[in-house]
Amino acid sequence: MAILSAEHSDQLYWLGRYSERVYTTIKLFAQQFDDMLDLKTEEYETFCEKQDIPNIYASKEDFVRRYCFDEADPNSIFSNLIRAYDNAVVLREEIGSETLCYIQLAVYDMNKAKNSEAPILHLQKVMDNIVAFWGMVDDSIDSECVRSLIKFGKRLERIDLYVRMRIDRREIKREMKRLNLRIGRTGLKYNTTKLAHLNYLVEVTPMDYELILQEIESLLDQEEKLAAGF
């Protein structure tokens, strides 16, 4: 019989969040990087502002390098990948070696990208590993609760990032729909009023982005968060 501790449920949730953060921030960064080449779009300062991360970068080149690969920068893609790994490595018996290995491979490929002559090109392999990881979550994890905790974290993080980056409403609504289907399968206690409010907020015009971000973080009952160590 499968049993899951509060610590592991917390780690599953954060594994979902950090793996998604790596995937989506690479995608968002790649678009930003491309636009910056032609100076078609705003500079990286706005990117940082939207993501609510401090602009500690000295130049465009510094941003490209450190935002992607600086392990010491807590907002870099690499440091988020390390956090995904830190959560995954303690979940081997929950998710299985065949699933865990894709997070491990993503770390190796991130290091290879960092040291390559075309680092941004090689980030594709990191994304491929994250996609493979999600595939394995669906394919090889028997416990619905374990799967759902990872995917709930993933959905929540994706909505958070999409809202921050002002992604098209249709995308946000699609993710919201997926979140609605997933949250009840996690076994976590959540605030149904907040969830209903969140569903309402993604429908109204104009969209109140700040309020959506607040509601995302208060979706789980405070007591549940404490019990699970969130």
Add this chain to the structure above:
Amino acid sequence: MNTEELCKYSDSVNELLARYGVKFGIYKNNTFKEQLFPFDMIPRVIHQKEFDYLERGLKQRVTALNAFIKDIYGDKKIIKDGVVPEEFVYSGSGYLAQCEGVMPPKGIYSHIAGIDLVQGKDGSWYVLEDNLRIPSGASYPMIARDLCRKGLPSAFEKYHIEDNRNYAKMLRRTMDNVNTGGHTVILSPGRYNAAYFEHSYLAEQTGAHLVTGNELVVENDWLYFIDYSGKKERVGAVYRRISDEYLDPMNFNEESVIGIPHIYDIYRKGNVALLNAPGNGVADDKGIYYFVPRMVTYYLGEEPILQNAPTYLPYYEADMQYVLEHFDSLVLKDVAEAGGYGVVFGSKMTKEEKEQFIALLKKEPRRFIAQEVIDFRDIDIYEDGKIVPRKADLRAFVLMADEPLVWKSGLTRFSRNPDSFIVNSSQGGGFKDTWVMAE
């Protein structure tokens, strides 16, 4: 099969081991680092007849060691009969007074034993060390075998090699045998432990739950796992991978933050099984090692099948004299150290170092043992495209389930330094699979 064929996919197999996170942790300059454990594709091959001999000897030795632990924490007959001096029992750090009079479920103390052996140039096997506390290493050849079968299918088709991937089943059987009712868990100090890969891999392979101390609680004399909804699930067996002193702050080291308060109290009452039993260190102390062949004769009435490396106890006057006279040809070991640390070779010391060491030896004779340097049989390893000879040992695993079980494989560790006898992973060694031929 020639070595060239065996080594053809060495890089690929090592890449796959890296993919699965086959690593060990190490602290260097107060920083935790994970390192890959280099795998050499050339297996150590042990033929069936030879392994039959080892198997009989290993079962005999571990059965005697188990009887010794039971006796020491019970009637102490072996001391009363003068076979083992009491100074060696009670002054060792492995002896725990808290274990006096405590009988574990089914009387089994040593559930998982790792016995380190070396083979001399004449083919004779010698036991170098008994590890009865938390021996690690079985997971590495297990996962390597799985990969090697993919890379070398013809070898496995052609030769009848015992499948070592049954270790998880053997371990599960061992845990289930003593389970007092409830879940089986593997208790780890956490991911910054050197052997964390093994803890997590064995949990996955056995279907046990990997836990840390803060996920377990003792209530009303039973041990419980608290799930994320707050529900308590009873635990009947704990394969603990944390050392005795950190197991229970109420009974051992009160500063431990990784243990479970009162777990030892309910173990004492027979309400949970702990694998291995606390207090086993009394039997695998390097000083006690000297007496193991005598234990075999004493408890089992049999001649020891396996031999120790020739060992001297400076505690005894005659042995001290021998050690002083033959200092340069001996290896000296601090009984309190492990992992290849505290091992010095007389021949490699400077005059000053030797004088200092001898002064220490005379001051604390109980602290050291001396052994003849066994001229290990070198085994081949593949390094930088060449085959080179290196020193190696074999850690054999003996599991005490409803009967003693010897794993038909083992962890072969080798030194990567051509001038070194130290094979420990923490000191840069690598590992090999051990093929036991079925016929």
